[in-house]
Amino acid sequence: MSKIKIDSPGKLLVPDQVTIPYIMGDGVGVEVTPVMQAVVDAAIHKAYAGAKKIEWKEVMAGEKAYNATGSWLPEETLHAFDEYLVGIKGPLTTPVGGGIRSLNVMLRQTLDLYVCLRPVRWFKGVESPLKRPDLVDMHIFRENTEDIYAGIEWEAGTAEAKKFYDFIHNELGVTKVRFPETSSFGVKPVSREGTERLVRAACKYALEHDLKRVTLVHKGNIMKYTEGGFKKWGYELAQCEFADAIASGKLVINDNIADAFLQNTLLRPQDYDVIATLNLNGDYISDQLAAMVGGIGIAPGANINYDSGHAIFEATHGTAPNIAGQNIVNPSSIILSAVMQLEYMGWTEAAELITQALETCFSSGRATADLARFMPDGQSLGTLEFGQELVQIINENRDEL
Numbered sequence: 127m128s129k130i131k132i133d134s135p136g137k138l139l140v141p142d143q144v145t146i147p148y149i150m151g152d153g154v155g156v157e158v159t160p161v162m163q164a165v166v167d168a169a170i171h172k173a174y175a176g177a178k179k180i181e182w183k184e185v186m187a188g189e190k191a192y193n194a195t196g197s198w199l200p201e202e203t204l205h206a207f208d209e210y211l212v213g214i215k216g217p218l219t220t221p222v223g224g225g226i227r228s229l230n231v232m233l234r235q236t237l238d239l240y241v242c243l244r245p246v247r248w249f250k251g252v253e254s255p256l257k258r259p260d261l262v263d264m265h266i267f268r269e270n271t272e273d274i275y276a277g278i279e280w281e282a283g284t285a286e287a288k289k290f291y292d293f294i295h296n297e298l299g300v301t302k303v304r305f306p307e308t309s310s311f312g313v314k315p316v317s318r319e320g321t322e323r324l325v326r327a328a329c330k331y332a333l334e335h336d337l338k339r340v341t342l343v344h345k346g347n348i349m350k351y352t353e354g355g356f357k358k359w360g361y362e363l364a365q366c367e368f369a370d371a372i373a374s375g376k377l378v379i380n381d382n383i384a385d386a387f388l389q390n391t392l393l394r395p396q397d398y399d400v401i402a403t404l405n406l407n408g409d410y411i412s413d414q415l416a417a418m419v420g421g422i423g424i425a426p427g428a429n430i431n432y433d434s435g436h437a438i439f440e441a442t443h444g445t446a447p448n449i450a451g452q453n454i455v456n457p458s459s460i461i462l463s464a465v466m467q468l469e470y471m472g473w474t475e476a477a478e479l480i481t482q483a484l485e486t487c488f489s490s491g492r493a494t495a496d497l498a499r500f501m502p503d504g505q506s507l508g509t510l511e512f513g514q515e516l517v518q519i520i521n522e523n524r525d526e527l
């Protein structure tokens with residue numbers, strides 16, 4: 127088996143027999159990840175009749191890694207994702223205490239995975255709070271490395287918070303802090319480079335997928351230099367690097383204030399294709415948009431660095447300890463993330479087979495309990511049975527590809 131390599135930014139060289147590292151995940155991870163692998167293997171086999179194959183290489187992280195090695199995120203795991211470029215992961219428990227931040231954040235930072243990509247679409251049959259969920263087809267590009275998520279903050283009452291306040295007060299003449307003694311402080315770095323690479327990726331993706339509009343979502347009306355900078359640099363980048371596409375009408379760049387955007391997505395979802403936004407806005411937007419089309423069990427995601435080629439596809443939900451071990455968890459999030467992975471690798475025929483199988487299942491009311499209970503005449507399937515159903519539909523698919 128061999129490794130994926132990168133030829134030039136955005137161009138991967140994918141061997142037909144390829145090794146993909148994966149993290150099983152904690153809690154429901156042990157239930158959803160094997161189901162995802164069975165579905166992916168079936169789709170690849172069906173699409174390429176043995177000419178292509180994934181060899182899954184397990185790497186450890188989370189509780190499983192901690193129990194086996196004493197480390198939540200062993201070096202070998204980071205090495206594997208670095209070396210093989212493309213991987214996939216189940217959900218991980220966030221260690222409590224001990225100064226360890228989220229393992230997901232550590233993975234993103236180590237590999238500089240600067241795009242968090244969340245495609246949002248509706249599947250016929252899935253209940254939605256919207257009147258016209260069929261109009262939802264949005265692709266969120268959330269900046270993944272900057273903003274208030276950089277973790278630069280000091281707690282109220284500490285010497286550091288006092289020092290920070292003294293500096294901005296004495297050196298910079300800041301007088302607007304209402305209660306300096308009891309204030310905590312955070313720093314929100316937003317850079318031109320960080321903005322440019324995110325907006326570039328969003329524009330390229332829009333063009334490659336025949337999506338016309340890229341909307342920059344920000345709060346630049348309030349945070350003029352950070353979120354306002356994002357808007358300004360975003361427009362400048364698009365006008366400089368995508369001038370032809372804009373001039374020919376293939377690409378339209380616009381912007382929305384974040385609060386108005388959230389309202390508009392509910393009222394006029396058809397107005398949006400690709401969304402480029404900062405880290406914190408992207409967090410809120412991802413969850414709202416996911417809820418509009420079926421919620422946490424069905425929302426896929428990926429963290430990508432388009433320059434180095436590194437990408438980790440992931441279940442976007444957590445370890446769901448309240449339902450773990452009961453064969454009721456919905457594996458669709460990680461399955462749809464695997465679809466994104468196959469598309470990223472250029473194995474689009476296999477990706478399409480899985481998407482079609484999900485469409486067939488949902489439109490006939492067959493789903494795991496979290497979705498089936500809201501479907502008129504819904505039929506609840508266990509996690510394993512749902513996976514088997516998908517495999518069977520893929521195997522029986524007689525459509526010309």
Ligand code: NAD
Nearest residue numbers: 217218219220422423442443444445446448449455456496
């Ligand atoms: P969670 O996503 O695990 O669960 C929230 C709710 O959604 C629960 O009621 C759960 O049963 C339900 N749910 C989640 N996924 C589902 C699925 N696929 N099918 C059906 N129902 C599903 O969030 P939480 O309870 O806040 O977090 C639990 C643990 O997971 C924590 O340790 C948290 O840090 C971690 N977490 C990890 C990730 C990740 O690895 N990407 C993301 C979020 C939370």
